Amino acid sequence: MFESISFFRIMKIGFVNFWRNFWLSLAATIVMTVTLVIFSTLLLVFVLTNYSIHTIQNTVDVSVYFKIGLAEDQIVKIKDDISQDPRIKEVDYVSAAQAFDSFKAAHQGDPLITESLNELTENPLPATLHIKTYNLGDYPAIAQNLESDQYKNSIDKVNFEDNRLVIDRLNKILKFIVTFGLVLVAVFVFIAILVIFNTITLTIYNRKEEVEIMRLVGATNWYIRGPFLTESVLYSIFSTIITGLLFIPVFYKVLPKVIAYVNPQVNIYANSLFHFGYLVLILFVLALLLSVVSTMFAIRKYLKI
Amino acid sequence: MIKFENVIKTYNNSRALDGINLQIHHGEFISLVGLSGAGKSTLLKLIIGEEQIDGGKILIDDIDISQVKKSDLPYLRRKIGMVFQDIKLLPKRTAFENVAFAMEVCGHHSEKIQSEVPKILDLVGLLHKRDSFPEEMSGGEKQRVAIARALSHRPVLLLADEPTGNLDEVNAGEVLDLLLKINQLGTTVILATHASDLVNKIKKRVVTIEEGKITMQQEKGRYQL
Numbered sequence: 374m375f376e377s378i379s380f381f382r383i384m385k386i387g388f389v390n391f392w393r394n395f396w397l398s399l400a401a402t403i404v405m406t407v408t409l410v411i412f413s414t415l416l417l418v419f420v421l422t423n424y425s426i427h428t429i430q431n432t433v434d435v436s437v438y439f440k441i442g443l444a445e446d447q448i449v450k451i452k453d454d455i456s457q458d459p460r461i462k463e464v465d466y467v468s469a470a471q472a473f474d475s476f477k478a479a480h481q482g483d484p485l486i487t488e489s490l491n492e493l494t495e496n497p498l499p500a501t502l503h504i505k506t507y508n509l510g511d512y513p514a515i516a517q518n519l520e521s522d523q524y525k526n527s528i529d530k531v532n533f534e535d536n537r538l539v540i541d542r543l544n545k546i547l548k549f550i551v552t553f554g555l556v557l558v559a560v561f562v563f564i565a566i567l568v569i570f571n572t573i574t575l576t577i578y579n580r581k582e583e584v585e586i587m588r589l590v591g592a593t594n595w596y597i598r599g600p601f602l603t604e605s606v607l608y609s610i611f612s613t614i615i616t617g618l619l620f621i622p623v624f625y626k627v628l629p630k631v632i633a634y635v636n637p638q639v640n641i642y643a644n645s646l647f648h649f650g651y652l653v654l655i656l657f658v659l660a661l662l663l664s665v666v667s668t669m670f671a672i673r674k675y676l677k678i
Numbered sequence: 679m680i681k682f683e684n685v686i687k688t689y690n691n692s693r694a695l696d697g698i699n700l701q702i703h704h705g706e707f708i709s710l711v712g713l714s715g716a717g718k719s720t721l722l723k724l725i726i727g728e729e730q731i732d733g734g735k736i737l738i739d740d741i742d743i744s745q746v747k748k749s750d751l752p753y754l755r756r757k758i759g760m761v762f763q764d765i766k767l768l769p770k771r772t773a774f775e776n777v778a779f780a781m782e783v784c785g786h787h788s789e790k791i792q793s794e795v796p797k798i799l800d801l802v803g804l805l806h807k808r809d810s811f812p813e814e815m816s817g818g819e820k821q822r823v824a825i826a827r828a829l830s831h832r833p834v835l836l837l838a839d840e841p842t843g844n845l846d847e848v849n850a851g852e853v854l855d856l857l858l859k860i861n862q863l864g865t866t867v868i869l870a871t872h873a874s875d876l877v878n879k880i881k882k883r884v885v886t887i888e889e890g891k892i893t894m895q896q897e898k899g900r901y902q903l
Contacts, residue, residue, distance in 0.1 A: 586766055589726075590780035591756035591831065594749060666858045 379596055387603020388560050390576055398608065401572045405612035405663065408561040413620055415554035416655070421632065422547045424641050429540055430509060435516050437535040441469070443527055448500055451527060455504065455519075465503040472498040499529060509540060566667040569608060573601055573671040584676065588607040598672055601668040605668040610658035617653045624649050679704045679739060679866060680725065681836070686733030687720055687890075694720045696890040699732070702868065704834075707861040709877045710870040711901050712887035718870035721887070722837045725868075726758055727751045738835075756784055759828030759836040759865075763843035765820050767812045773799060773823045774808040780830045794830065802826045804857055818849025822856055835866045842873055850876060874901035 391398045445468065454465050467475075473496045475664055480486040506512055512533055518529045577584070580600075587597050632641060641647050680702040687695040695717045702708055709825050723729040724736060727743055736743050738754070746754055767776050774795055781791045799805045802822040812820050819842055828836060838857060842850035854876055863869045871877060877884060877900065884899030885892060894902065 378787060382782055582766070583768060585781070586768065587783050588752075589755065589760060589766070590783055591752040592752075592783040593752045596783060596785075651888065 383599030386600035390604050397572045401569050402611045404565050404568045406615045408565045409616040417557045419570050426543045435504040438499045438530040440529045460506050462505045462507050467501045469496050469500045569664050569667040570671050573668045577675045605664035609664045613657040613660050683736040684734040687881040688732050693890050707867045707882040710809045710882045716887045717890040722839050756831045759833035761824045761828050761838045761841045763840035765824045772809050777827045780827045817845045820851045821853050838869045
């Protein structure tokens, strides 16, 4: 598009414009920063809530307790039978012997229990199936199905920990956050676009003479537009830096505490995508998009080339 | 060098230029005369591609300028220098910087700018004013800086649109002498003016425009309407 010397000059004019209209530039940067702060808060809350829901969802299952002494081939038959259901993700079979062994292992340190277990002539623990579905909503139907007459002779008890209420509540919160957050982000995106549009328009107006002369002496269109784009890229860079600095303590100090308080099992930091660098990258891309788009609008409308 | 073939330009249904046929040769000095609003400025604007023609053809060195892409117009403009009645210097820059600005914009290297600008300022006789700001110079001096700026790309053609319009007789004379000198050095000059005494001094080709039409062409002519 242009030689390096022109590129350097364009950047220089852009920088000079940024400093000459310092207060305007500051206003544009602040509005952009506020937008980015709101956006990143929303993003973090969304990711966290979503991740928590996911973790809790994984703990839900239906447990089927078979009658004691039921033959293994019958259990396997029922297991195969259940596995046919397309709604079911996985069926985990724990035999009576396995249950007994793991119970024993879990209470190894307790002499009283170990002793009582040794007294037993027969395994008191039933064989169990742990069933997980793809959809949370399918659990009640599946539990009900297992309680039907068909299995009455083999199954002693069907149990599932109903976390659905918690999950439902979390889902509602998530939905609210997304709706409310998106509206808020949209409003601020609009404000940011307007402010940057006006700032660039004012810069164009201030430099009207210069632009006219540039055109006259044969400056290329990109040479004329370049400084305005440089200026808007500067808004994006500065607002990303400010937002990034604000979020370092949030990300590394506040957030771990919040997570530990809300749900200690969730270790979102283990997820490689949950990285501060990615957050900054997303913010910069967003900022760049906003400022370049509004600058192009201003250029199209007011910069006669 | 420049050929107008039946050129038509209309603004809001009124014809600013109506069937202009004109041929300008390399190294010529042409005075384009006529009253204000006769179409002189429009004609110059068409040459630098600032306005588009509505009919006919303008050829510059056999290139049809209506066919020149918008993105290539800047390169056309670098071949053509232009000066105006309102001079258009940047007030916060010195004479040197004003000329240098034009070269910077077109991607010349700093070393070249540093060596060329003094030469051009010397040509227009203003090397001693290189560090003066426009407000510290007379109208004639300012216009000479503007001419220096127009010359910075070593154009083959210089268009002057009422360059003496705001100047007194002495200053106007200085500017005219400079334009003649530039023409002697080989640059084609087109001077649009309605200053009759100036034109009478030049004794070169005069083209008269009235209401968008060429009404008279004289070699070594005088200002006549």
